[in-house]
Amino acid sequence: MIGLPPSLDRVIGLSGGALDQLMPMHIWVDSDGRIVQAGPTLAKMAGRANLTGRPLFDTIELRRPAPIATMSGLAQLVGQRIGLALVAAPHLPLRGALAVLPGGAGMILDISLGLSFAKAVAGFGLTLNDFSPCDQTVELLYLYEANTSTMALSRHLTRRLETARAMAEAQALTDPLTGLSNRRAMDAEIARALADPDHDFGLMQIDLDWFKRINDSLGHAAGDAVLERVGHVLRQQLRLGDMASRVGGDEFTALIRDCTDPQDLGRIAARLIAAIEAPVMFQGQSCRVSASIGIAVVTGDGMRPSLERLSADADAALYAAKRAGRGRYALHAMSPAAPIVGSPAVQGPARPVRRRASDPPPDGFRRRMSDQPKRQD
Amino acid sequence: MHGMINRALQGFLTATYGPGVWAQVRRQAGLPFDDFEAMLEYPDAMTLACVQAAIEVLQTHPHAVLEDLGTWLVTDPELEPLRRLLRFSGASFVDFLHALEDLGDRGRLVLPQLDLPQILLERGDGGRYRVRARWVVTGIAPVLMGCLRAMADDYGALAVLSLGGIGLDGMECVDIQLLDAAYSEGRSFDLAWVGT
DSSP states (O other): OOSOOOOSSOOOOOOHHHHHHHOTTEEEEOTTSBEEEEOHHHHHHHTOSOOTTSBHHHHEEEEESSOBOSHHHHHTTTTSOEEEEETTEEEEEEEEEEEEOGGGOOEEEEEEOGGGHHHHHHHHTOOGGGSOTTOTHHHHHHHHHHHHHHHHHHHHHHHHHHHHHHHHHHHOOBOTTTOSBOHHHHHHHHHHHHHOTTOOEEEEEEEEESHHHHHHHHOHHHHHHHHHHHHHHHHHHSOTTSEEEEOSSSEEEEEEETOOOHHHHHHHHHHHHHHHHSOEEETTEEEOOEEEEEEEEEOSSSOOOOHHHHHHHHHHHHHHHHHTTSSSEEEOOSSSSOOEEEOTTSOTTOOOOOOOTTSOOSSHHHHHHHTSOOOOO | OBHHHHHHHHHHHHHHHOHHHHHHHHHHHTOSSSSOOTTSBOOHHHHHHHHHHHHHHHTSOHHHHHHHHHHHHHHOGGGHHHHHHHHTTOSSHHHHHHHGGGHHHHHHHHOTTOOOOEEEEEEOSTTEEEEEEEOSSSOHHHHHHHHHHHHHHHHTOEEEEEEEEEOTTSOEEEEEEEEETTSSOOOOOOSSOOOO
16 A cells, blocks of 8 residues: 555644645634634734734634633534634624644634625625635625525516416406406407497396305305306306306396397396206305396397496396396386386296386295395395 | 526617617517516527527627627626626636636526536647537527626736637637736626625
8 A cells, every 4th residue: 555544643734824725714823822823814804914922812702612711611622513703793603613733732723604604705805815715605605696686586577477467367358256258358248249230139237136145144155156156057048159247246247149029038037047046055055046137138220329328227127126126137128118027936938027116025035035134235 | 598598688689789679689580478588498499599580680790799799798787796606706817717617517506497508628828728618509609709808808817819610529619818817907896795
């Protein structure tokens, strides 16, 4: 074997210059506690060109594992992770390791910046040349800076995506809960239909009755289940070419194409109400609602109404249906006469019948509902 | 190609020639969006289409555009963070040249998906160096040359740089003649950073 066998006890000589190069943040202290030599970076940090001859404990403050200010105490720390600070910079915690030199030549304390590296570099005005190439502090600084920059970019991206999502939502045409169109899509479709003189249609304004009661007593999840069910009813009951939308909390609109006959529209409305009245089971609870429907008709005859006029007409009919006791429909009359009101209780050819608001509800379900405290729908 | 690189290309064209030129380049390249996003990935073909479109729109030599891009990366005040990250590589221009071989690792330390060029440094006599580089797309040598010329300035070094052609191994070369490592004071680099 060539060379010497490894040994931890063999003493080697290192010049002061070599020490400075390998450990620019070391302190060599003699057995009396006076500094023999300090590395150039440490001297810079301590704010003195030359620390030689100064007492160690005037320069550094040992904190961990315990505050120590004697050489005998210091000797106990060999091999341990030491927490310390410079007396000149007590706010910057540093890290150290200690080794005893042979022949009573004292000890060497090597120091690093630890986690306060960013503050220390700024506070002491350190440069690339102040660190040993083996010290990763500069790479830590590089990473710290680079991460800050990329995190800022990520935050910008997230913010832009949020804005885009909000815009997409604002431009969306579908109600996410029911899968029906939303008000924006319905308004656009009605406007298109109104603009086409060959396009006759009926418009239904549908408002759920007793919905708030479900929401209040059984919670929003139950309410959502009911709304989903109404969406399902509208999709199932209407023809493919018709259009249904959820235009508000418990308000729906249906556009019935090429259908202007009051009797046909009344039959459809009665069917919708009957289907909506079927109880919805939610977590073992039966949720029952009904619906009031206001109908307005657009035909090719004469002036076609504006979107606002048409909506107002349908709303007026809806109001009439509500006033007539809910769970029924009303057709907005083209003439100033009273609206025609009907309910699913009217079977068969379902001639729309006129009802007075004071009439009792036609069946048990509505009677029972009528016993509930009134609410402002 | 990483969005950071595409974003740099867009930033360079917009800052140097104006948003109109970028809009033209974008249209000609058939980009399906207005802006590259720095933190997303894009197909390499998109980057190449943009470079090609820029060369056509600007009616200039491809090398000129790419070299200006390299210079801009180091000198644009908006990109000061990038210049700082590059300066971390070494205390002098020579240190910096030697650290070029670590550039890929340095980049991946921050953005694991970032694909930077593979770089080898050959040291010749009398202050001569040859940087050999390979990237996923060709044309990295002129970009590097612009970047290295600006870094020499930044360090205050006086150097002459030229394109050294493409080697048999497909690596693109930049030749550097370092005349004076401490020609001027250069731009300051303070390790301590005033973050934004």
